[in-house]
Amino acid sequence: DTAVSQTPKYLVTQMGNDKSIKCEQNLGHDTMYWYKQDSKKFLKIMFSYNNKELIINETVPNRFSPKSPDKAHLNLHINSLELGDSAVYFCASSQEGPSGPQHFGDGTRLSIL
Amino acid sequence: TQLLEQSPQFLSIQEGENLTVYCNSSSVFSSLQWYRQEPGEGPVLLVTVVTGGEVKKLKRLTFQFGDARKDSSLHITAAQPGDTGLYLCAGLIKAAGNKLTFGGGTRVLVKP
Numbered sequence: 760d761t762a763v764s765q766t767p768k769y770l771v772t773q774m775g776n777d778k779s780i781k782c783e784q785n786l787g788h789d790t791m792y793w794y795k796q797d798s799k800k801f802l803k804i805m806f807s808y809n810n811k812e813l814i815i816n817e818t819v820p821n822r823f824s825p826k827s828p829d830k831a832h833l834n835l836h837i838n839s840l841e842l843g844d845s846a847v848y849f850c851a852s853s854q855e856g857p858s859g860p861q862h863f864g865d866g867t868r869l870s871i872l
Numbered sequence: 873t874q875l876l877e878q879s880p881q882f883l884s885i886q887e888g889e890n891l892t893v894y895c896n897s898s899s900v901f902s903s904l905q906w907y908r909q910e911p912g913e914g915p916v917l918l919v920t921v922v923t924g925g926e927v928k929k930l931k932r933l934t935f936q937f938g939d940a941r942k943d944s945s946l947h948i949t950a951a952q953p954g955d956t957g958l959y960l961c962a963g964l965i966k967a968a969g970n971k972l973t974f975g976g977g978t979r980v981l982v983k984p
Contacts, residue, residue: 801974
């Protein structure tokens with residue numbers, strides 16, 4: 760069974776569109792995250808939720824809105840997509856917060872045309 | 873300026889050779905994690921180090937945490953093609969808040 764699964768794996772869309780990425784973890788972890796990995800492979804945290812509550816909100820444009828319907832799910836909605844949003848977005852979860860091991864999904868490669 | 877610097881950015885070696893990857897910061901780490909990422913997949917945790925001077929071994933991989941907890945190294949002995957991947961260090965730095973800060977990664981290619 761996949762521990763952290765995110766869909767879709769690939770997302771190709773036009774500038775200006777709105778899209779969502781879904782993430783689910785079956786590890787029973789309390790904390791979930793969204794990370795962005797750019798073309799130079801820098802991985803940067805965007806958001807963190809602990810038991811459905813937002814605890815980290817980095818300097819991310821407000822076009823990005825995370826939603827956690829329950830502690831096993833953390834979705835990411837992006838409005839008015841821009842060229843600079845092209846990247847790989849990773850969902851992750853951990854039991855002990857950021858000091859504990861992060862379990863990552865396989866990523867969603869977002870390409871903006 | 874990155875809080876965490878990794879070096880080298882890229883390393884290409886022959887099977888059987890040894891290699892070392894470095895992770896440095898001007899800030900003190902509360903703890904530091906090493907991950908390996910393969911193409912099309914998410915990073916996978918290799919080890920967490922917490923205590924200054926700590927050394928951990930994982931088969932042919934040896935991880936060291938600097939005494940001052942500002943640097944770490946990953947040494948691979950007798951590298952194999954299966955070691956190929958992107959090695960990422962990630963540290964908890966108080967100055968950066970309670971979140972993991974990742975380095976830019978070292979891409980390792982082990983040729984058969």
